[in-house]
Amino acid sequence: MASTFxxxxxxxxxxxRTLLHEAIPITGTIMSGxxxxxxxxxxxxxxxxxxxxxxxxxxxxxxLVDISxxxxxxxxxxxxxxxxxxxxxxxxxxxxxxxxxxxxxxxNIMAFDSDGTxxxxxxxxxGKGGRMDQCFFLSYSRLLVxxxxxxxxxxxxxxxxxxxxxxxxxxxxxxxxxxxGDYAAGSEYFTSPAGDYGLIFETDAExxxxxxxxxxxxxxxxxxxxxxxxxxDPTGFGIxxxxxxxxxxxxxxxxxxxxAVNWGDGSATGExxxxxxxxxxxxxxxxxxxxxxxxxxxxxxxxxxxxxxELNSTIYFARINHNEFNYSANPTYVSSGKLVVKNNVTDxxxxxxxxxxxxxxxxELLAVAKLSEPIRKDPNTELTLRVRLDY
Amino acid sequence: xxxxxxxGDIILxxxxxxxxxxxxxxxxxxxxxxxxxxGDDEINYGLYNKDHASGSAYYDLEILQTPVLxxxxxxxxxxxxxxxxxxxxxxxxxxxxxxxxxxxxxxxTGEGDKNSFTYFRDxxxxxxxxxxxPSKFIVACDQDTFxxxxxxxxxxxxxxxxxxxxHPGDGLSVEGGAVRVDQGxxxxxxxxxxxxxxxxxxxxxxxxxxxxxxRVSQHKLADVTDVNFIDDDNIASYYIAxxxxxxxxxxxxxxxxxxxxxPQAFEGPRGTTLFFRLRASTELQYSTYLxxxxxxxxxxxxxxxxxxxxxxxxxxxxxKLYSIDSTIRVTGANTGFRIDVxxxxxxxx
Numbered sequence: 148m149a150s151t152f153x154x155x156x157x158x159x160x161x162x163x164r165t166l167l168h169e170a171i172p173i174t175g176t177i178m179s180g181x182x183x184x185x186x187x188x189x190x191x192x193x194x195x196x197x198x199x200x201x202x203x204x205x206x207x208x209x210x211l212v213d214i215s216x217x218x219x220x221x222x223x224x225x226x227x228x229x230x231x232x233x234x235x236x237x238x239x240x241x242x243x244x245x246x247x248x249x250x251x252x253x254x255n256i257m258a259f260d261s262d263g264t265x266x267x268x269x270x271x272x273x274g275k276g277g278r279m280d281q282c283f284f285l286s287y288s289r290l291l292v293x294x295x296x297x298x299x300x301x302x303x304x305x306x307x308x309x310x311x312x313x314x315x316x317x318x319x320x321x322x323x324x325x326x327x328g329d330y331a332a333g334s335e336y337f338t339s340p341a342g343d344y345g346l347i348f349e350t351d352a353e354x355x356x357x358x359x360x361x362x363x364x365x366x367x368x369x370x371x372x373x374x375x376x377x378x379x380d381p382t383g384f385g386i387x388x389x390x391x392x393x394x395x396x397x398x399x400x401x402x403x404x405x406x407a408v409n410w411g412d413g414s415a416t417g418e419x420x421x422x423x424x425x426x427x428x429x430x431x432x433x434x435x436x437x438x439x440x441x442x443x444x445x446x447x448x449x450x451x452x453x454x455x456x457e458l459n460s461t462i463y464f465a466r467i468n469h470n471e472f473n474y475s476a477n478p479t480y481v482s483s484g485k486l487v488v489k490n491n492v493t494d495x496x497x498x499x500x501x502x503x504x505x506x507x508x509x510x511e512l513l514a515v516a517k518l519s520e521p522i523r524k525d526p527n528t529e530l531t532l533r534v535r536l537d538y
Numbered sequence: 539x540x541x542x543x544x545x546g547d548i549i550l551x552x553x554x555x556x557x558x559x560x561x562x563x564x565x566x567x568x569x570x571x572x573x574x575x576x577g578d579d580e581i582n583y584g585l586y587n588k589d590h591a592s593g594s595a596y597y598d599l600e601i602l603q604t605p606v607l608x609x610x611x612x613x614x615x616x617x618x619x620x621x622x623x624x625x626x627x628x629x630x631x632x633x634x635x636x637x638x639x640x641x642x643x644x645x646x647t648g649e650g651d652k653n654s655f656t657y658f659r660d661x662x663x664x665x666x667x668x669x670x671x672p673s674k675f676i677v678a679c680d681q682d683t684f685x686x687x688x689x690x691x692x693x694x695x696x697x698x699x700x701x702x703x704x705h706p707g708d709g710l711s712v713e714g715g716a717v718r719v720d721q722g723x724x725x726x727x728x729x730x731x732x733x734x735x736x737x738x739x740x741x742x743x744x745x746x747x748x749x750x751x752x753r754v755s756q757h758k759l760a761d762v763t764d765v766n767f768i769d770d771d772n773i774a775s776y777y778i779a780x781x782x783x784x785x786x787x788x789x790x791x792x793x794x795x796x797x798x799x800x801p802q803a804f805e806g807p808r809g810t811t812l813f814f815r816l817r818a819s820t821e822l823q824y825s826t827y828l829x830x831x832x833x834x835x836x837x838x839x840x841x842x843x844x845x846x847x848x849x850x851x852x853x854x855x856x857x858k859l860y861s862i863d864s865t866i867r868v869t870g871a872n873t874g875f876r877i878d879v880x881x882x883x884x885x886x887x
Contacts, residue, residue, distance in 0.1 A: 148737050148872060149622050149623065149624045149737055149738060149872045149873045149874075150622070150623045150872060151575050151620040151621065151622055151623070151872070151873070151874040152573045152574070152575050153573060153574055153575070153623065154572060154573045155571065155572055155573055155574060160571075461571075463571065463574065465574045465576075467576070470623070470625050470627075471623040472576050472621035472622065472623055473621075473622075473623070473624070473627065474621065474622035474623075474624050474629065474632065475578055475581075475583070475619060475620075475621050475622060476619050476620050476621070476622055476870075476873060476874030476875045476876070477578050477579075477581060477583060477619035478619065478634070478875075479581070479582050479583040479584050480583045480619075480632070481631075481632050481634055481724070482584075483724055483725050483727075484631045484632070484633075484634070484723040484724040484725030484727070484728075484806055485630060485631050485725060485727075486629065486630060486631070486632060487583045487584065487586055487588075488583060488586050488588065489588075489630055490588060491630065492628045492629075492630045493628070495627055496627055496629065497586075497598070498576075498578060498581075498621050499578055499581045499598070499601050499602070499604075500576040500577065500578055500621055501577060501578050501579060501580050501581060501604075501606045502576065502577040502578075502579065502606075502609070502616060502617055503550070503552075503574055503575075503576055503577075504574060504575045504576070504577060504616060504617040504620075505571045505573075505574050506571065506572070506573050506574065506575060507561070507568070507569070507570055507571065507572065508570065508572045508573075509766065509767055510744070510775075511557055511561075511613065511767065511769065511775075512555050512557065512558075512613040512614075512616060512617060513554065513555060513557060513558035513561065513569060513571055513613075514552060514553065514554045514555060514558050514571065515552070515553060515555060515609045515610070515613075515616040515617065516550045516551060516552035516553075516609065517550070517551045517552075517606055517607065517608060517609045518550060518606060519550075519551070519606060520602070520604075520605075520606060521578070521580070521581060521601060521602055521604050521606065523598065523602065524576075524621070526627050532550065533550070534550055534552050534574075535550070535552060536552055536554065
């Protein structure tokens with residue numbers, strides 16, 4: 148009896164799991180520059196900004212990263228009426244902490260700890276190693292992160308000091324950059340309700356001591372939490388062009404509130420308490436969340452990481468024996484009833500296969516695989532085709 | 539749909555079909571892969587040059603250079619021609635399927651009246667040879683339409699073999715035409731008396747059609763046959779075997795016409811014949827919605843004889859003729875050979 152199907156046996160089907168990685172670059176010109184602010188979506192609530200890879204009004208734009216800023220509730224209390232968006236900054240901090248860290252034994256929301264111990268301890272003199280009270284939150288799109296950020300692959304280059312120029316699209320003129328990264332993740336990382344997390348260091352050399360950490364990276368959630376101290380800690384970061392250690396003098400621009408003041412300008416007055424030469428302190432107190440985000444975006448030089456895709460596959464081995472699939476139902480296979488590939492009965496039949504169909508018991512085509520070129524099949528050959536379906 | 543890159547190693551580009559995704563989404567265990575088939579849709583075996591002067595290594599040179607398209611996700615667009623497993627290697631002639639377009643009056647097997655085998659206007663008979671008309675089976679969606687088409691045979695170019703695409707009514711017998719597909723060897727080099735090898739005789743057929751438009755029924759019965767399954771594109775599949783659907787073709791005359799009551803499509807050995815009739819869907823019978831969405835509407839004045847074989851006088855004022863063209867795919871379940879049967883659902887209102 149002629150047949151066009153062959154049954155798959157148990158040994159012909161196997162399931163596998165593979166991890167795939169893609170390199171993801173997010174350049175500084177995307178964050179501020181190439182599209183001016185046309186690829187930066189802001190919202191009336193002013194609680195975060197979304198960055199797209201193309202002007203966001205275009206249907207081909209893809210969301211890259213949402214950036215926000217928040218502070219611990221103890222900061223809210225201390226700022227009082229002097230601060231701007233105090234409540235919203237606290238809410239942002241609490242929301243991320245709630246989702247990424249969870250609660251302590253008294254059901255209080257835990258605070259971000261830059262050394263990863265979650266003990267709520269005080270930070271060291273240079274602002275490192277303890278509780279992070281004022282933080283930037285970088286939530287990368289699932290389109291980029293996929294299943295998780297590959298551990299040890301994350302770097303973020305920024306220009307932590309120097310004043311911004313007058314336009315949102317320009318970077319500080321200083322040349323010194325700091326390359327933040329999860330340098331220790333290859334050997335050490337932690338777990339949380341939101342999955343694994345690692346520590347962010349300023350340099351590879353600092354990874355030996357968790358106290359040097361200035362942020363956290365949550366790999367599966369695709370969220371990076373950075374302490375704002377990276378912009379005002381003179382002992383923590385490099386030296387400016389003049390050889391002076393200094394934090395960012397001016398930080399961010401006016402946001403949705405329409406104020407023309409350069410938020411965080413150390414020389415500006417009347418906007419909360421400005422600390423000379425520590426512009427970010429001014430901005431985080433009396434600037435909006437958008438001011439803070441703009442400041443970070445304009446200092447963003449480059450970001451690179453590898454994502455991870457967990458690929459669950461089922462492999463079907465289509466084993467084709469020598470006496471199978473040597474004839475074809477192709478209409479061109481027969482001319483006047485006779486096989487076009489044979490002259491007489493003793494010639495061997497031959498076929499050329501280009502596709503493999505996988506069928507259900509009721510003969511419904513569920514999956515199809517195409518070969519990149521025709522393969523000859525005749526009674527002298529046997530083949531095994533490996534068809535992989537990914538889920 | 540792009541071509542696959544064939545400049546390097548051989549790769550396999552695998553995708554789930556739309557039906558596969560549908561079954562996966564249903565989560566009821568219906569996504570279960572149990573067997574495979576091989577296809578050669580892109581191959582034109584006419585390029586196989588077994589007389590190439592440079593020798594056998596060059597016979598299939600052109601075929602092996604055929605570029606292959608990426609996989610389609612539409613389940614009915616893939617593997618239209620499949621490879622066959624037949625254990626012996628000495629087959630020189632293979633049977634195919636052919637639409638039996640010849641008229642007859644039922645013959646010894648009693649398949650019905652003389653219209654049973656009629657293929658609309660593709661016959662050599664002089665008075666139905668209008669060339670502008672498409673060669674399609676006409677399915678009348680209601681009684682009025684059937685009457686106008688089938689009972690005005692006095693017209694110069696009367697339509698023939700119109701299929702009664704509705705239930706004739708309790709106690710009434712089915713009238714009109716049917717479709718017949720024959721299996722056999724398209725050659726006169728072998729006498730029909732030689733018969734077809736048993737492993738090449740098709741015993742089961744798969745019929746696929748648009749379920750929004752029609753149903754399948756036996757050619758002399760009013761009731762429709764149960765459908766096996768309907769895919770995500772509303773394509774219904776029927777598995778047809780035995781009964782009055784599939785019969786062994788016992789005619790052994792070498793002439794196509796010698797048995798006037800059972801004209802043949804093949805001059806060589808014959809396998810089985812498939813008879814079926816179509817019933818228009820309820821929506822086509824009682825509504826013109828689908829006709830206006832995916833069909834065509836003709837007004838009086840355009841209903842010329844060269845189009846439908848009916849004089850305008852056959853229509854009353856204001857009547858319109860609605861039509862939808864479609865195809866019924868018939869595939870041999872064992873041999874994989876297939877044929878597309880063109881049909882036209884019509885309704886006059």
